[in-house]
Amino acid sequence: xxxxAVESWWWPFLFILIGGWLATDAWRFLGVYLGDRISxxxxxxxxxxxxxxxxxxxxxxxxxxxxxxxxxxxxxALRVGAAACGFLAYLCLRRKIxxxxxxxxxxxxxxxWLSH
Amino acid sequence: xxxxxxxRGVGAAFSIPGLILASxxxxxAGLAKEAGLTLAQTVFMVGMVWALPAKVVLIGAILSxxxxxxxxxxxxxxxxxxxxxxxxxxxxLRGPKTPRWVLYFLSHFxxxxxxxxxxxxxxxxxxxxxxxxxxxxxxxxxxxxMGVAAVVYLVADSLPPAVSAALFLLTPMYFLTSLWGSARxxxxxxxxxxxxxxxxxxxxxVPGFDLLxxxxxxxxxxxxxxxxxxxxxTA
Numbered sequence: 414x415x416x417x418a419v420e421s422w423w424w425p426f427l428f429i430l431i432g433g434w435l436a437t438d439a440w441r442f443l444g445v446y447l448g449d450r451i452s453x454x455x456x457x458x459x460x461x462x463x464x465x466x467x468x469x470x471x472x473x474x475x476x477x478x479x480x481x482x483x484x485x486x487x488x489x490a491l492r493v494g495a496a497a498c499g500f501l502a503y504l505c506l507r508r509k510i511x512x513x514x515x516x517x518x519x520x521x522x523x524x525x526w527l528s529h
Numbered sequence: 530x531x532x533x534x535x536x537r538g539v540g541a542a543f544s545i546p547g548l549i550l551a552s553x554x555x556x557x558a559g560l561a562k563e564a565g566l567t568l569a570q571t572v573f574m575v576g577m578v579w580a581l582p583a584k585v586v587l588i589g590a591i592l593s594x595x596x597x598x599x600x601x602x603x604x605x606x607x608x609x610x611x612x613x614x615x616x617x618x619x620x621x622l623r624g625p626k627t628p629r630w631v632l633y634f635l636s637h638f639x640x641x642x643x644x645x646x647x648x649x650x651x652x653x654x655x656x657x658x659x660x661x662x663x664x665x666x667x668x669x670x671x672x673x674x675m676g677v678a679a680v681v682y683l684v685a686d687s688l689p690p691a692v693s694a695a696l697f698l699l700t701p702m703y704f705l706t707s708l709w710g711s712a713r714x715x716x717x718x719x720x721x722x723x724x725x726x727x728x729x730x731x732x733x734x735v736p737g738f739d740l741l742x743x744x745x746x747x748x749x750x751x752x753x754x755x756x757x758x759x760x761x762x763t764a
Contacts, residue, residue, distance in 0.1 A: 414598070415595065415596055415597075416591040425567075426570065428591075429577060429578070429587070431601055432601040433577055433584065433604055436604035437580050437605075437608040439605070440610075440615075444611060444612040444614065444616045444639070445615055445632045448620070459714065459716060461609050461613070462713065462716075463717065463719075463747075463755070464606065464609065464747075464749075464752075465609045466708060466717050466720040466721050466748070467727070467743055467747025467748040467751060468606055468607045468740055468741070468743060468747075469582045470721040470722070470724025471739060471740050472589055472704075472740060473708070473724075473725060474726065474728035474729045475589065476585070476697075476701040477729075478729035478732075482560075482563045482693055483691075483693035483694040484694045484698060486690065492698070496702065496705060499702050508710055510703065510706040510707055511549060513702060514552070514699065514702045517698060518695050518699075521694065521695060
């Protein structure tokens with residue numbers, strides 16, 4: 414039942430539909446249904462948000478530590494250093510997402526250029 | 530009037546947050562191609578799933594050879610956050626005569642960027658025209674980024690390695706910063722730091738269970754921290 418399990422053109426689309434569309438839009442539809450019946454700061458929502466945040470953070474960590482494509486040819490220290498510099502720049506310079514992204518990219522490209 | 534506000538919504542998609550989102554989709558298209566998806570599958574995934582964290586988790590599950598139930602469970606866990614977002618948005622969006630199906634349809638466009646933009650701007654729009662505005666904003670973001678993903682997918686192979694490496698760093702950096710900024714309480718920051726460390730650590734020990742494990746452990750510890758610090762504050 415993996416993504417490559419069935420040798421037909423429709424299987425990957427069904428995989429994306431069930432594993433992706435259904436698994437996301439179900440929560441959106443539930444949100445419409447619940448409307449304003451639920452309190453934004455209830456304990457259950459705090460737990461739900463914390464679980465979701467940790468899971469997405471784990472994805473970010475894996476993308477940096479075990480990257481794919483051309484990023485995999487750089488050293489782990491450079492990637493972690495670039496991400497850390499970008500994040501620090503974001504925190505220090507008025508929390509602008511664009512600032513964080515640019516700072517990380519500059520460090521990454523400078524590091525790749527220097528190690529040539 | 531409806532068309533005017535729809536078009537204003539379209540215009541709102543071409544803003545700084547919209548631009549940053551497009552840059553994250555540049556990174557996503559490279560990721561999807563690397564994972565072995567075809568062009569059609571990549572564009573289909575952008576349109577059907579839409580929320581970027583959910584797509585990155587789905588690609589991660591495909592890469593690690595997860596079965597469909599395991600992939601769906603991981604994606605569902607990463608998307609629970611959509612429910613409170615929609616719950617917060619619906620009262621803002623709803624007009625006095627808005628049919629239910631319109632709200633269900635529009636909820637598909639909910640993801641971090643359109644949600645942040647909507648919560649910020651809906652207040653200044655006549656109540657009965659807010660759904661038109663959000664339809665313009667949401668549909669434009671989805672369609673435009675389907676196009677971005679398709680174009681990047683087609684040219685990804687001809688890019689120099691440095692550009693390609695820089696593209697792969699876009700997605701994690703976008704999430705790293707926007708996730709920190711969207712955290713509602715301290716527990717969110719604790720959960721994020723724990724997840725960043727636990728994800729790669731568990732990947733080495735129990736690959737395949739890394740995302741769920743990091744989510745459950747990191748989220749549980751962060752929530753315990755939340756209750757503990759609140760008890761201390763009231764004591």
